[in-house]
Amino acid sequence: MADDYLVRIGRLIRDARQHRGWTQTQLADALGTSQSAVNRIERGNQNISLEMIARIGEALDSEIISLGYAGPMHLRVVGGRQLSGSIDVKTSKNACVALLCATLLNAGKTTLRRVARIEEVYRILEVLGSIGVRTRWINNGSDLEIVPPAELNLEAMDTEAARRTRSVIMFLGPLLHRMDHFKLPYAGGCDLGTRTVTPHMTALRHFGLEITATDGTYLAEVDRSVEPKRAIVLTERGDTVTENALLAAARHDGVTVIRNASSNYMVQDLCFFLEELGVKVEGVGTTTLTVHGVTHIDRDVDYAPSEDPVEAMSLLAAAVVTESELTIRRVPVEFLEIELAVLEEMGLDHERSTEYAADNGRTRLIDLTVRPSKLQAPIDKIHPMPFPGLNIDNVPFFAAIAASAQGQTLIHDWVYDNRAIYLTDLNRLGAQVKLLDPHRVLVDGPTRWRSSEMMCPPALRPAVVVLLAMMAAEGTSVLRNVYVINRGYEDLAERLNSIGAQIEIFRDI
Ligand SMILES: CC(=O)N[C@H]1[C@@H](OP(=O)(O)OP(=O)(O)OC[C@H]2O[C@@H](n3ccc(=O)[nH]c3=O)[C@H](O)[C@@H]2O)O[C@H](CO)[C@@H](O)[C@@H]1O
Numbered sequence: 001m002a003d004d005y006l007v008r009i010g011r012l013i014r015d016a017r018q019h020r021g022w023t024q025t026q027l028a029d030a031l032g033t034s035q036s037a038v039n040r041i042e043r044g045n046q047n048i049s050l051e052m053i054a055r056i057g058e059a060l061d062s063e064i065i066s067l068g069y070a071g072p073m074h075l076r077v078v079g080g081r082q083l084s085g086s087i088d089v090k091t092s093k094n095a096c097v098a099l100l101c102a103t104l105l106n107a108g109k110t111t112l113r114r115v116a117r118i119e120e121v122y123r124i125l126e127v128l129g130s131i132g133v134r135t136r137w138i139n140n141g142s143d144l145e146i147v148p149p150a151e152l153n154l155e156a157m158d159t160e161a162a163r164r165t166r167s168v169i170m171f172l173g174p175l176l177h178r179m180d181h182f183k184l185p186y187a188g189g190c191d192l193g194t195r196t197v198t199p200h201m202t203a204l205r206h207f208g209l210e211i212t213a214t215d216g217t218y219l220a221e222v223d224r225s226v227e228p229k230r231a232i233v234l235t236e237r238g239d240t241v242t243e244n245a246l247l248a249a250a251r252h253d254g255v256t257v258i259r260n261a262s263s264n265y266m267v268q269d270l271c272f273f274l275e276e277l278g279v280k281v282e283g284v285g286t287t288t289l290t291v292h293g294v295t296h297i298d299r300d301v302d303y304a305p306s307e308d309p310v311e312a313m314s315l316l317a318a319a320v321v322t323e324s325e326l327t328i329r330r331v332p333v334e335f336l337e338i339e340l341a342v343l344e345e346m347g348l349d350h351e352r353s354t355e356y357a358a359d360n361g362r363t364r365l366i367d368l369t370v371r372p373s374k375l376q377a378p379i380d381k382i383h384p385m386p387f388p389g390l391n392i393d394n395v396p397f398f399a400a401i402a403a404s405a406q407g408q409t410l411i412h413d414w415v416y417d418n419r420a421i422y423l424t425d426l427n428r429l430g431a432q433v434k435l436l437d438p439h440r441v442l443v444d445g446p447t448r449w450r451s452s453e454m455m456c457p458p459a460l461r462p463a464v465v466v467l468l469a470m471m472a473a474e475g476t477s478v479l480r481n482v483y484v485i486n487r488g489y490e491d492l493a494e495r496l497n498s499i500g501a502q503i504e505i506f507r508d509i
Pocket residue numbers: 093094095097166167194195196235236237238239240241266386392393415416
């Protein structure tokens with residue numbers, strides 16, 4: 001194993017040297033060593049210290065240590081520090097992935113502004129790139145330009161990337177207009193227990209799409225003689241299923257009515273984007289969407305997805321557990337209103353700025369200042385509902401907040417089979433979270449947080465909740481393997497550090 005690492009490191013050094021256009025002798029001179037030593041290092045025949053790797057990196061002006069980027073990322077958190085100042089909320093993972101899938105509807109160029117640089121977006125970009133879509137980051141890496149090819153090459157799909165995200169299921173809606181038969185790998189995502197895809201199949205059947213699930217793959221067949229004859233009634237008010245139905249309806253020749261539609265934030269962003277593509281959508285923000293499809297879409301469009309309410313909730317929870325005064329800017333308030341109402345009842349001292357519009361011109365934003373408060377447990381249980389209810393992805397943050405509050409809070413996640421279970425990880429940091437059954441936890445507060453070292457739970461929001469508790473705990477904690485956090489948050493450690501946290505990133509090589 002050790003030998004294997006030496007060979008890999010050696011190859012990386014050789015590549016960096018050749019990229020610089022240097023000979024082994026030139027590198028040896030820069031390091032004050034011999035050409036034969038460099039030769040041994042590059043062939044993996046020489047034990048090499050971290051200090052030497054750092055010197056080589058410096059000499060070659062190349063982050064050789066980035067070789068470790070292939071290994072898991074961990075966080076070392078020095079907790080017990082208060083946060084201060086202000087921080088901006090980034091655009092949402094869930095809208096960004098939906099919009100990336102939606103670009104498959106458009107023959108023209110799509111520019112998406114301020115797209116979150118997160119792993120979930122990277123996976124979809126890898127999948128799009130593998131099937132022939134040209135994507136590139138522009139404007140110093142803040143915006144994305146996407147140009148689909150005339151023909152997609154689905155055979156070449158990067159199935160490994162596709163399987164790491166559930167969002168790839170939103171290829172079904174656009175693809176059914178482009179081909180009669182195709183294959184897609186099973187969708188992945190957070191490990192939250194079984195997550196059904198049946199509602200997607202039921203909705204898309206109205207457009208002639210029949211799916212057979214084989215070993216790890218969906219085989220899709222489209223019968224062009226089938227079209228929606230009446231309103232499509234979704235069997236679940238799910239976000240991605242609503243988006244898939246919208247994507248299918250967008251290029252359908254005629255008017256499609258979708259009932260029991262989710263009106264959540266990512267769905268609204270998708271509707272606004274479809275309008276840019278020339279697809280009229282009536283009822284945005286309600287549970288009945290009427291879509292006036294356009295058979296051929298070829299427009300150069302520019303769209304700015306809105307800010308992430310779940311990131312806003314995460315930052316708010318960070319302020320609460322660390323007892324800090326913090327201003328969270330660009331909060332999409334419409335999608336955090338119920339959470340704020342509950343927190344207000346619990347005694348949260350906060351102030352809201354006047355509203356202003358997000359870059360999409362539609363979503364209402366505020367700046368929210370949160371102050372240290374004596375919180376009381378809520379009288380009623382915390383439970384999610386489809387929008388305009390308390391957002392399911394915000395529920396885990398209430399566990400950390402409840403742990404900081406005086407009294408007992410019941411949290412009921414009726415939706416996911418596994419997510420509440422991960423909240424008991426907080427007990428390792430001093431919380432008192434009792435699992436009543438797979439969907440319900442009872443949290444007793446307040447908590448005297450203590451530091452700990454642990455693996456990330458395999459679910460995004462519970463993982464962030466654990467990180468926040470580590471920030472509250474005096475001493476040094478370690479959170480291992482944070483890929484799952486990077487799925488949904490851009491540079492979270494760095495950004496939290498900018499407001500006073502002390503979180504160090506380290507990696508295995
Ligand atoms: C990429 C994306 O946008 N992901 C979001 C989307 O995932 P997505 O739309 O994929 O959510 P799922 O389809 O997995 O639905 C979540 C769970 O809720 C259940 N369910 C849903 C609706 C309903 O009316 N009844 C019901 O029982 C489903 O069976 C499932 O167990 O919505 C989830 C629920 O808001 C969020 O956690 C995810 O962050």
